[in-house]
Amino acid sequence: MWIADQWKEYEVTDCRCGEKLERWGKYYLLRPDPQVIWSTPQSSPAWNRLNAHYHRSKKGGGEWEIFDLPQQWTIHYRNLTFHLKPFSFKHTGLFPEQAVNWDWFCDKIKKAGRPVKVLNLFAYTGGATIAAASAGAFVTHVDASRGMVSWAKENAVSSGLASTSVRWIVDDCVKFVEREIRRGKTYDAIIMDPPSYGRGPKGEIWKIEETVYPLLVSCSRLLGENPLFFLLNSYTTGLQPGVLAYMLGTVMKSYGGRVEAGEIGLPVSSSGLILPCGASGRWEA
Numbered sequence: 001m002w003i004a005d006q007w008k009e010y011e012v013t014d015c016r017c018g019e020k021l022e023r024w025g026k027y028y029l030l031r032p033d034p035q036v037i038w039s040t041p042q043s044s045p046a047w048n049r050l051n052a053h054y055h056r057s058k059k060g061g062g063e064w065e066i067f068d069l070p071q072q073w074t075i076h077y078r079n080l081t082f083h084l085k086p087f088s089f090k091h092t093g094l095f096p097e098q099a100v101n102w103d104w105f106c107d108k109i110k111k112a113g114r115p116v117k118v119l120n121l122f123a124y125t126g127g128a129t130i131a132a133a134s135a136g137a138f139v140t141h142v143d144a145s146r147g148m149v150s151w152a153k154e155n156a157v158s159s160g161l162a163s164t165s166v167r168w169i170v171d172d173c174v175k176f177v178e179r180e181i182r183r184g185k186t187y188d189a190i191i192m193d194p195p196s197y198g199r200g201p202k203g204e205i206w207k208i209e210e211t212v213y214p215l216l217v218s219c220s221r222l223l224g225e226n227p228l229f230f231l232l233n234s235y236t237t238g239l240q241p242g243v244l245a246y247m248l249g250t251v252m253k254s255y256g257g258r259v260e261a262g263e264i265g266l267p268v269s270s271s272g273l274i275l276p277c278g279a280s281g282r283w284e285a
Contacts, residue, residue: 001263003274004100009075014044014270024084024092025075027051031090032062035276043270054090062090074158077102080130081158083151093125093151097264097277098193101231102131105189108229108284109135112188116228119180119187119219121173122194126152126166128231132191133165140187142169142176144198172204174211177218186224189231192216196236208236213247220251227255230283233264244281257285 013028014021020033021044028046030053051069056062064086072085077099084092109116109132116137120129123141125148133139133156143149149170156166169176173194192215198206216232223230230252232244245261252259261281265274 001265001274001276002100002104002280003265003267004097005267006099006103007077007096009077010096012266012268012275013046014042015268015273015275016040016042020275021046021050025073027069027073029069029086029092030054032056033275040271052086054086056090061088079134079159080127081155081160082125082127083154083158094127095124095277097266098127098233100264101233101280101282102128104282105191105229105231106131106135109137109189112228116188117186118189118191119222120191120193121177121215121219122192123152124148124193126155128191128193129166130156130159130161132189133161134159137189138165138167140167140169142171142173144170144172144204146170174204174206174215174218177215177222181218181221185222187222188224188226189228190219190223191231191233192219193233208234209238212239213251216247216251223255226285228285232281233278234280235278239279241279241281244279248281248283252283255283255285257283259283 009025011023012020013023015036017039018036019030022029028049028051030050051067053065074081074083082094118132118137118139120139120141123129123143129139129141149168194208194212196208241261245259249259263276263279265276268275
């Protein structure tokens with residue numbers, strides 16, 4: 001398992017009975033987590049210091065119960081700054097477990113010894129984008145949500161990134177890749193963080209089991225002669241690490257290199273456990 005254990009301003013403090021207690025800076029949030037199916041005594045005093053609690057509805061979705069939480073605040077990871085806020089579907093605008101992947105590809109970008117162009121698909125609020133840009137890459141950031149792209153721009157500005165280091169695109173990722181192929185564009189690296197299900201800006205339907213492999217094939221056509229890496233993330237239960245490895249190994253076979261895949265996780269400070277948080281597949285030259 002790849003563990004994101006270098007955070008200073010974030011931690012999973014405890015988890016039990018379908019929920020995880022997290023510290024985001026100085027604020028404690030309690031959110032549901034389907035992986036937490038065990039029941040243990042509350043082992044952290046922070047259970048009594050909640051700033052907000054997301055309650056899952058039996059009918060789907062849910063809502064936040066706010067006790068003492070600003071509308072927006074920031075946390076940092078190394079030299080990166082992220083704006084956070086509670087919004088629908090329990091999210092805060094950041095997936096902290098992805099920091100272990102940021103460290104991996106930032107090291108590869110810094111050691112490449114050449115300019116690196118990165119394509120980040122389903123790029124959300126830009127965690128991977130600003131990490132790669134801070135390492136020296138030029139990043140094309142693509143997401144179907146205009147609001148998420150605007151949020152990512154704020155994170156980039158707060159992290160001190162030059163305006164010329166990122167190209168911001170609001171578009172359906174599949175259609176954008178198809179157009180880039182027709183334009184003859186190439187990239188040195190690709191990051192892909194697809195949702196299990198989603199809709200594009202014009203109602204395009206995305207179902208990961210049906211669409212992710214054809215998109216991987218298309219993305220492989222965007223890679224130049226000497227690609228650096230390909231990162232594929234999944235939060236979909238059915239796509240185990242082995243599946244990610246097989247898909248990447250198939251589409252990247254002609255480039256040689258090495259493929260590995262595994263779970264990513266976060267340490268739980270009160271128990272020493274590692275909370276699983278999805279899976280990643282990595283191809284590298």
